[in-house]
Amino acid sequence: MDRPVLARTRSELTDLLAPARRQGQRVGFVPTMGALHAGHASLMRVAREHVGAGPVVVSVFVNPMQFAPGEDLARYPRTLPDDLEVCAGAGVDIVFAPTVDEVYPGGEPQVTVEPGPLASILEGRSRPTHFRGVLIVVAKLFGLVRPDVAVFGQKDFQQLTLIRRMAADLCLGVEVVGAETEREPDGLALSSRNRYLDAEQRVEALTLSRALRAAQEAATYGVGPALDAARAQLRTTETVDVDYLVVTTPELGDLPSDPPAGTEARILLAARVGTTRLIDNMRLVLGTTAHRGDLPCSAP
Numbered sequence: 001m002d003r004p005v006l007a008r009t010r011s012e013l014t015d016l017l018a019p020a021r022r023q024g025q026r027v028g029f030v031p032t033m034g035a036l037h038a039g040h041a042s043l044m045r046v047a048r049e050h051v052g053a054g055p056v057v058v059s060v061f062v063n064p065m066q067f068a069p070g071e072d073l074a075r076y077p078r079t080l081p082d083d084l085e086v087c088a089g090a091g092v093d094i095v096f097a098p099t100v101d102e103v104y105p106g107g108e109p110q111v112t113v114e115p116g117p118l119a120s121i122l123e124g125r126s127r128p129t130h131f132r133g134v135l136i137v138v139a140k141l142f143g144l145v146r147p148d149v150a151v152f153g154q155k156d157f158q159q160l161t162l163i164r165r166m167a168a169d170l171c172l173g174v175e176v177v178g179a180e181t182e183r184e185p186d187g188l189a190l191s192s193r194n195r196y197l198d199a200e201q202r203v204e205a206l207t208l209s210r211a212l213r214a215a216q217e218a219a220t221y222g223v224g225p226a227l228d229a230a231r232a233q234l235r236t237t238e239t240v241d242v243d244y245l246v247v248t249t250p251e252l253g254d255l256p257s258d259p260p261a262g263t264e265a266r267i268l269l270a271a272r273v274g275t276t277r278l279i280d281n282m283r284l285v286l287g288t289t290a291h292r293g294d295l296p297c298s299a300p
């Protein structure tokens, strides 16, 4: 298990990537904020599948621009030695762990990315400046790494959608890949935030994935029954405080009022378990609405 090479500066990164560029190899990239876990490792493996023998680069950078005042940037876990181990285990070649000055020399950039309307729904309602900060740093990291393919988790589905949209709208020339959410055997989506759950909350948190799975099964009867099935699961506990539960198109748009059978959709859920805010989402395939009356439990 070779350890990845650590690049701290832009020029170290450029030098490390130069041989691969000369040989015309594809470069894969997984941007992260560190505190890496098995979910991140799965993104690294997806990057490897896309670039073959080409280098896989992981960035570890806690981006101040995506934290609002009061969101406690200072307390975000910084675990670089452990992160290097995770990267080594996943066959990563280069870890780019720059300082804030290296990424933002001279402070915040004057020219920025305007994320548009998708950034003010769902997560953006409680964190109105968050996605602007995410897109700015991802655009900068794309400029520094110049990857052919960049991999993001479907777990942060709104982030993935916005980054895809940015790459397409601004013609950034990078293929954005969304990797399946990695889950514990009992269904809990892997997240850096799971570490804040105590044993009881960890059990309560399972309600999120159960609700989404129930929606997947009921989706054959349409959107309403899918939402009802999810809500029925969420009502089984009083300690899970739902922020939103919505069904959208795979691009986070509004579904038509009577989508035809076979329409693909996404169900997204955010909830607080204790003081920890968790998000999860799953793909739905909608069935015909003609069967609605057959649904055994069509609770309002």
Ligand code: PAF
Pocket (backbone or CB within 6 Å): 031, 032, 033, 061, 063, 066, 134, 137, 138, 156, 159
């Ligand atoms: O998902 C994250 O860890 C961050 O939002 C990202 C994409 C690395 C940008 O800082």
